[in-house]
Amino acid sequence: MRYAMVIDTLKCVGCSDCVVACQTENSVPVGYCRDWVTESVSGTYPTLELELKSERCNHCDNAPCVRCCPTGASHIVKGGIVLVIGDECIGCGACIESCPYDARYQHPDGYVDKCTFCHHRLEKGQLPACVSVCPTKCMYFGDLDDPNSEVSKLLKRRKHKTLAPEAGTKPNVYYLI
Amino acid sequence: MQQEEIFISGRNIPHIDPTLEIWHWPISLYLFLGGLGAGLLFFAAIITVLGKEEDYPTTVKYATIIPPIALSLGLLALVYDLTHPLYTWQLYTTIRLESPMSWGAWVLLVTTPLSFLWVFSYYSELFPKWKLKFNFLNNFEKLLKKNRKNMAYALIPLSIILGIYTGILLSAFNARPLWNNAILGPLFLTSGLSTGAATILLLAKTTKERHLFSKIDLLLIIIELGLIIHMIMSMAAGSEVQLEAMQLLIGGEFTLMFFGFVVILGLIVPAILEFTEIIGYKVPVAVPAILILIGGLVLRFVMVEAGQITRYLY
Amino acid sequence: MKGIKDKYGAESMALLKHGSPGSHLEHLFKAYGSDTIAEPAYAQCRGPRETGFGLTFGAWVGSPEPTDIRDTKCLVLIGSHIGENMHNTQVQEMSDAIDNNATIITVDPRYSTAASKSKYWLPIKPSTDMALLLSWMHVLIYEDIYDKAYVEQYGFGFDELKEHVRSYTPEWAYGITTIKPEEIRKTARVMAAAAPSVIVHPGRHVVWYGDDSQRSRAIAILNGLLGAWGRRGGFYFKEKIKIPTYPHPPFPQPKWGWEELGEKYPFAEMGITNEIVQASIPKKDQKYPIKAWFIAGTNLLNTIPQHKIIEKAIDSVEFIVVVDTMPMEITGYADVVLPECTYLERYDGIRSATNREPSIALRMPAAEPRFESKPAWWIAKQLGERLGLHDYFNYKDFKEVIAWQLKQLGTSLEEMEKVGVKKFKRKSGPLFLKEGQPYEFATNSGKIEFYSTELEEKGFDPMPIYTPHNEPDQGFYRLNYGRSPMHTFSRTVNNPNLNDLMDENKLWVNSKVARIEDLKNNQEVWLENQDGIISSFPIKVRVTERIRWDSVYMYHGFGHSNKKLSRAHGKGASDTQLITKVTIDPLMGGTGMRGNFVKILTENPHKKEIVS
Numbered sequence A: 001m002r003y004a005m006v007i008d009t010l011k012c013v014g015c016s017d018c019v020v021a022c023q024t025e026n027s028v029p030v031g032y033c034r035d036w037v038t039e040s041v042s043g044t045y046p047t048l049e050l051e052l053k054s055e056r057c058n059h060c061d062n063a064p065c066v067r068c069c070p071t072g073a074s075h076i077v078k079g080g081i082v083l084v085i086g087d088e089c090i091g092c093g094a095c096i097e098s099c100p101y102d103a104r105y106q107h108p109d110g111y112v113d114k115c116t117f118c119h120h121r122l123e124k125g126q127l128p129a130c131v132s133v134c135p136t137k138c139m140y141f142g143d144l145d146d147p148n149s150e151v152s153k154l155l156k157r158r159k160h161k162t163l164a165p166e167a168g169t170k171p172n173v174y175y176l177i
Numbered sequence B: 001m002q003q004e005e006i007f008i009s010g011r012n013i014p015h016i017d018p019t020l021e022i023w024h025w026p027i028s029l030y031l032f033l034g035g036l037g038a039g040l041l042f043f044a045a046i047i048t049v050l051g052k053e054e055d056y057p058t059t060v061k062y063a064t065i066i067p068p069i070a071l072s073l074g075l076l077a078l079v080y081d082l083t084h085p086l087y088t089w090q091l092y093t094t095i096r097l098e099s100p101m102s103w104g105a106w107v108l109l110v111t112t113p114l115s116f117l118w119v120f121s122y123y124s125e126l127f128p129k130w131k132l133k134f135n136f137l138n139n140f141e142k143l144l145k146k147n148r149k150n151m152a153y154a155l156i157p158l159s160i161i162l163g164i165y166t167g168i169l170l171s172a173f174n175a176r177p178l179w180n181n182a183i184l185g186p187l188f189l190t191s192g193l194s195t196g197a198a199t200i201l202l203l204a205k206t207t208k209e210r211h212l213f214s215k216i217d218l219l220l221i222i223i224e225l226g227l228i229i230h231m232i233m234s235m236a237a238g239s240e241v242q243l244e245a246m247q248l249l250i251g252g253e254f255t256l257m258f259f260g261f262v263v264i265l266g267l268i269v270p271a272i273l274e275f276t277e278i279i280g281y282k283v284p285v286a287v288p289a290i291l292i293l294i295g296g297l298v299l300r301f302v303m304v305e306a307g308q309i310t311r312y313l314y
Numbered sequence C: 001m002k003g004i005k006d007k008y009g010a011e012s013m014a015l016l017k018h019g020s021p022g023s024h025l026e027h028l029f030k031a032y033g034s035d036t037i038a039e040p041a042y043a044q045c046r047g048p049r050e051t052g053f054g055l056t057f058g059a060w061v062g063s064p065e066p067t068d069i070r071d072t073k074c075l076v077l078i079g080s081h082i083g084e085n086m087h088n089t090q091v092q093e094m095s096d097a098i099d100n101n102a103t104i105i106t107v108d109p110r111y112s113t114a115a116s117k118s119k120y121w122l123p124i125k126p127s128t129d130m131a132l133l134l135s136w137m138h139v140l141i142y143e144d145i146y147d148k149a150y151v152e153q154y155g156f157g158f159d160e161l162k163e164h165v166r167s168y169t170p171e172w173a174y175g176i177t178t179i180k181p182e183e184i185r186k187t188a189r190v191m192a193a194a195a196p197s198v199i200v201h202p203g204r205h206v207v208w209y210g211d212d213s214q215r216s217r218a219i220a221i222l223n224g225l226l227g228a229w230g231r232r233g234g235f236y237f238k239e240k241i242k243i244p245t246y247p248h249p250p251f252p253q254p255k256w257g258w259e260e261l262g263e264k265y266p267f268a269e270m271g272i273t274n275e276i277v278q279a280s281i282p283k284k285d286q287k288y289p290i291k292a293w294f295i296a297g298t299n300l301l302n303t304i305p306q307h308k309i310i311e312k313a314i315d316s317v318e319f320i321v322v323v324d325t326m327p328m329e330i331t332g333y334a335d336v337v338l339p340e341c342t343y344l345e346r347y348d349g350i351r352s353a354t355n356r357e358p359s360i361a362l363r364m365p366a367a368e369p370r371f372e373s374k375p376a377w378w379i380a381k382q383l384g385e386r387l388g389l390h391d392y393f394n395y396k397d398f399k400e401v402i403a404w405q406l407k408q409l410g411t412s413l414e415e416m417e418k419v420g421v422k423k424f425k426r427k428s429g430p431l432f433l434k435e436g437q438p439y440e441f442a443t444n445s446g447k448i449e450f451y452s453t454e455l456e457e458k459g460f461d462p463m464p465i466y467t468p469h470n471e472p473d474q475g476f477y478r479l480n481y482g483r484s485p486m487h488t489f490s491r492t493v494n495n496p497n498l499n500d501l502m503d504e505n506k507l508w509v510n511s512k513v514a515r516i517e518d519l520k521n522n523q524e525v526w527l528e529n530q531d532g533i534i535s536s537f538p539i540k541v542r543v544t545e546r547i548r549w550d551s552v553y554m555y556h557g558f559g560h561s562n563k564k565l566s567r568a569h570g571k572g573a574s575d576t577q578l579i580t581k582v583t584i585d586p587l588m589g590g591t592g593m594r595g596n597f598v599k600i601l602t603e604n605p606h607k608k609e610i611v612s
C-alpha cells in the first residue's frame, strides 16, 4: 500500500477550508498549521498565469526527516505515512532543517508536529479532513499501489508534478496541472 | 517569469516563517566548541603517540583542560536549544547511523568522558597544590597515566570524527542548499583543528612549541582558504537554489560577516602575521590566535544562520 | 418599541436585517404593525439583477441561482468572482464544470481566481461592461448565430433589439472597453457554439455604476438570444418547498412600509436600506418618518456606503437595538444590544432551498449557547410577549413550531434530526423546456422581453444603452473591492481561526503603478478618496500583476474600528468607509458603489492632523 494525495490545481480556489479543517480536526494551535495554501503568479498583465495549491507534508518515499532523526521519533508506518511520536522527540529540530517543504513545526508543547494524512481517520475508513471538506473537491486520496484507485487513474490520465523534485525526496503529494 | 509566490492561508508559523530559525546561537556555539575540543584533543593525542610530550607540554597537558569544558558546554548548549529537553535521554536509546545528530551524540558521549580522564591523568602535574585525598583516586590517576597512549590511540579517530561531524551535521541537509555540499565536513574539521592550534599557540610557553603550531596553523589556514574557495566555486556551478545560497555569502546580508570576519580577519590576516613570525619577526602571537578563534566562531554563526535562510520553495 | 408605536406609529420603527435572525424578527415586526423592513443584501448587492431578469424573463434569479453550471458547456462571468465569492453551490458546480472541460469566459479588470481558470479572460476597462454586452448582442444577431427557433417562439421585440444594436459593433466596443474586436467576436462565437448550454452569469453583487438593472437586462437578453433560459447547461426552472405557516392571528395592516419608502423606484421589490437610512433624518413635512432602528445580523457601517449620512441618521433616531453574535461597529451605536448565539447553538427556521430538486434542511444546535447569548427566535418571542403579542408566539419553544411544520410536510423532527436534509420530488414540471414546448413567461407580453414594455410604460429605456461613467482623475485610481474566500463579509474577521488565515486586507496595485507611486510590497499606505475622506487605518500594498493599472483592489470587510474586535481592530482598510459617492439605480434604488476613486498616501495623514 502506498498512500498518495492528488491535488487538482485547476480546481483549487484557495479558500483555505482545508487549512481550517485540519486545524480543527487535529487541534492544531492557532497560529500554526499542518497544511497551507500558496498562490503563484507569473507573467505580466494581461498575459498571466495563476496557480493555487494546498500544500502539506509530502510523506516522501525518501524522507530526509526520518533519516536524520536521532531518536526514531520520526518514522514511517504502513502505507508510507511519515509520523512523529511526540514522546520520543527531543525537539532537536534536525527534521525541520531537513525538510525541503518546511512542512514541520515545533508544537508549543515542544515536540515536532506535522501532517499525518489524518492517520487516525484513515484507520476508521475516513478520508483526511482536508480532502473531505474541500468545496471544489480538488483533492483526491488513495493507494498508488492499486492501479484502479482514483489517484492512480488520475495520475495516468493527467499531467502532473511534485514539489521540488530536485530535492530528491520522492514526494507522495501530486499536483495536477 | 515568476512574479509572486505567496502563502494565502496566512501561514506564519513561529520559527518557520518567513525563514527558518530553528537553530539558534547555542547550535553555532556547540559546533564551534565541538570543533575546538576536537582540535585540541587531536593534537594532544598525536604528540602523545609520537612520544613528544616533553617537548610540547602545553599541547598535551595545559591546553587539554579546555576540551572537557568545551565539550560539556557544547552539550549543554545543544540541550538548551532542544524544545523537548526532558526527553533528551531518548537520544541514547538507539543508534541511527543515518542521523548525524545521533552518532554525533554518541561520539560526544564517548569523547567527553575520555577528555576528562585525559586531564585527570595529568592531575598531579596540573594541580600540584591540591593533593588528591583518596587513595583510590591516586591509583586511578596512575592507571590512567599508564594508559595515556591507549587513550591517545582512541582519541585520534574520535577527534577526527567529532571535527567532521560538526560540519556533516549541517551538510547532511539536502534541504538547505547552502549546507548541502561535501566540503562542509572537511572545512569544519580544518577550522576546528585550526582553532585548536591557535589555542595552543595562545597558551604555549616555549618558542619551539609556538613555532611548530604557527606552522601547523598556517598550513591549516591555507587548506581552509582553499576549501572555502572550492565551496564557493562548486556552489557557483550548482543549481539555481545553490546560486542563491552562494549569493547570501558573496553579495548578500552575510557578506560582511563572512568576508570581513571569517576570511580576512579570521584567516588572511592571521596567516600573514604567523608567516611574519615564522620568518623571524616579533609578533605578539596572541593577536593571530585570537583572530582565528573569533573567525572560527563567526564561521559557525554565519553558516548556521545563513543556511537556514536558503531553501527550495517559497 | 411600545413608546415608538404610541408616539409615531409602529411603522416608524424599522427593521434592518440579514440572514437567519431576520425571519424571526420580521414575524415580530409584522405582528407589531411595521412593514418597514429592508436588508442590505437587496439594494447594496443583488437587487438590480433581480429587476433585470424579472423584466426580461418574468422571474427573479433568486438565491441560490438556478444556473446549471454543473452541466454547462460555457460559463460567462461578468465581474463575478466565484471562487473568491464562496457561495457554496456555485463554487462546487464551477469545479464540476472545470472537470467537464467547460469553457469559462471571464470579464474582469482583475485577474481573479475565476479568470485564472478561464479559457478566455477579457481584461476590460472598468465601468465599460455594457459596451461589451451590447457588442456581443451585435455579433450574435448580425452573424446570425443566435438561437433562432427559441427567439422566435419565446422572444418579444427581437426586431427592435436588432435595430437597437446595429451600431454596437465590436470595433465600436473596442474603443470603449479596450478589448480587441477579434476577442469579442471569438468569445461570442464560443458562446453561440455552446448554446443553449451556456450561462451568461447574472452575478451577485451587481451594484456598480447606477445603470445596474439595465446591465442585468443586457445579460438577461444575451441569455435569451442564446436560448439559455430553461435549457440544460443554462438556467433550470427552480423549485422549492413552501414551509407551512404556524397558525397565528392575521397581521395588522400597517399604514405604510418599505414599499412607500421606495416609491420613487418603480421596480423596487424589497425594502431599500439606504432609503430607510435617509428617512431617519428628519425633514420638513415628512410623510414616512423613521424614529427607531432594530438591526439584526448586519453590520450597517460596513455595509452601507456614505458614512456621513448613516452617522447623521444614527444621531437622529431615538432608539437603536442591535441583535448580533459579536461586537461590531454597529453594536457600539446601539442603545441596547441583544446578544445572539451563533448558528451552531440554536434552532432556526427550516431551510427550504430553491434548487433542481426541492429540499428542506433542519437547522439545529450542535452546542449550547455561550454566555448570555440567545437564539433570535427567543429574542423575538420575549419581545412579542412583552408587547402583548402572545398570540403570535403561541409556543414555548421554537422546536414546537419546527415539529409542527415538519409534520405538515409529511416528515417529523425525529426523522429530520437523523437525516438533516430531505429531498422532495418536483411538482412544478420538468427542469428544462422540451423542444417547442409552449411556455408563458410572467412578463407583460408573456414572452422573453428583449424590448421591455414595462420599462417603456414607466418611461425608462426599453432596451439597455451604453452610458459612459466617471473615470479617475490624474493620480487617482478606481477603488474596486470584492470578497475574500476566507471571510463572510465583514463579519468573521475576528474569528480566531479565520483571522489566522487572513487578518488584514491588502491594496492590490499593478507593478507599473507601484513604480510610478514608488511603492513597495507590504509598505503601509493610506487612501484618500475623491471627497477627501481618508482611511482611518493604513493598508499594506500588494504589488501584483493581477490588477489593471487604472484601478486598485482590496478585499471588503476589513479595517474594523471597534476595539472590542480585538483581532480585527485596525487591521487593513475599510472599503466601505471610502465609498462616499453612490450612483442610485433609478429603476430599483440600488446604490452603485464602483464610482469611487482613491489617491495613495505614503505619509500618515492622521499624524499631520495632530501636529497642526
Ligand code: SF4
Pocket: A011, A012, A013, A014, A015, A016, A017, A018, A019, A037, A053, A054, A133, A134, A135, A136, A137, A138, A139
Ligand atoms: S479547500 Fe480545496 S479549494 Fe479550498 S484551498 Fe483547500 S484545496 Fe483549495
Ligand code: SF4
Pocket: A065, A068, A069, A070, A071, A072, A073, A074, A084, A088, A089, A090, A091, A092, A093, A094, A095, A096, A111, A112
Ligand atoms: S525534532 Fe524530534 S522528530 Fe525531529 S529529528 Fe529531532 S527528535 Fe526526531
